[in-house]
Amino acid sequence: MQRVIVIGCCGAGKSTFSRKLHALTGIELIHLDQQYWKPNWIETDKDIWETKVAEIAEQDSWIIDGNYGGTLDVRLNRADTVFFLDFSTLKCLWRVGKRVLKYNGRERPDMPPGCKERFDLEFFHFVATYNLRNRKTLYKKLDKVKTEKNIHVFRNDLETEAYFNNFGKS
Numbered sequence: 040m041q042r043v044i045v046i047g048c049c050g051a052g053k054s055t056f057s058r059k060l061h062a063l064t065g066i067e068l069i070h071l072d073q074q075y076w077k078p079n080w081i082e083t084d085k086d087i088w089e090t091k092v093a094e095i096a097e098q099d100s101w102i103i104d105g106n107y108g109g110t111l112d113v114r115l116n117r118a119d120t121v122f123f124l125d126f127s128t129l130k131c132l133w134r135v136g137k138r139v140l141k142y143n144g145r146e147r148p149d150m151p152p153g154c155k156e157r158f159d160l161e162f163f164h165f166v167a168t169y170n171l172r173n174r175k176t177l178y179k180k181l182d183k184v185k186t187e188k189n190i191h192v193f194r195n196d197l198e199t200e201a202y203f204n205n206f207g208k209s
Contacts, residue, residue: 040064040120040189041100046111046177047124048169049162050131050138054149056124056199057104063206064102069095070149071105078153085109104149108173115180120189123177124199128170135166 043066045053054070061068074091075083083091092110095101096117103114115121138147142156150156181190193199 041066042096042118043102043120043122044114044118045102045104045122045124046106048126048128048131048173049106049166050134051124051126052134052196052199053104053124056122057102059203060122061102063203066100066102067098068102068104071103071107072149073151075105075107076151076154078151080154089113106173111180115184115188118188121181121184121191123181123190123192125174125192125194127194128167130195131166131169132163135163
């Protein structure tokens with residue numbers, strides 16, 4: 040395991056999972072949100088973003104946490120391991136709501152400076168429809184690379200905890 044991507048709906052726990060994996064492996068952790076967003080939630084220009092992700096993907100080892108579907112293929116092609124946190128929409132909405140309450144008006148540890156947590160109805164809609172819009176496509180992409188990548192799909196916290204509890208025991 041040298042190049043790892045962690046994908047899944049917002050609120051599934053990608054950043055928490057990635058931090059735990061980083062602590063166990065020492066592999067550099069890259070939160071895509073920190074790379075993409077500029078202060079006050081300004082987006083990175085598409086061409087600059089694609090170049091930046093391609094440069095990150097060319098590195099020898101990394102754990103990349105985040106979705107950003109437009110650059111998923113670049114990361115997936117270079118990854119040797121994929122963790123898909125395929126959690127329920129309800130669980131993800133619950134966690135996003137808790138996160139907004141916990142960090143409202145403050146910066147989260149996995150976000151860049153100047154991006155303070157806030158309630159955003161459009162974002163909640165994105166989370167509410169994420170699985171409907173993306174799940175089938177993600178499974179199709181993973182199915183195409185299943186023979187050449189280590190793919191792990193977790194559907195709840197018990198499965199992720201079991202993974203970490205057994206990490207390195209095989």
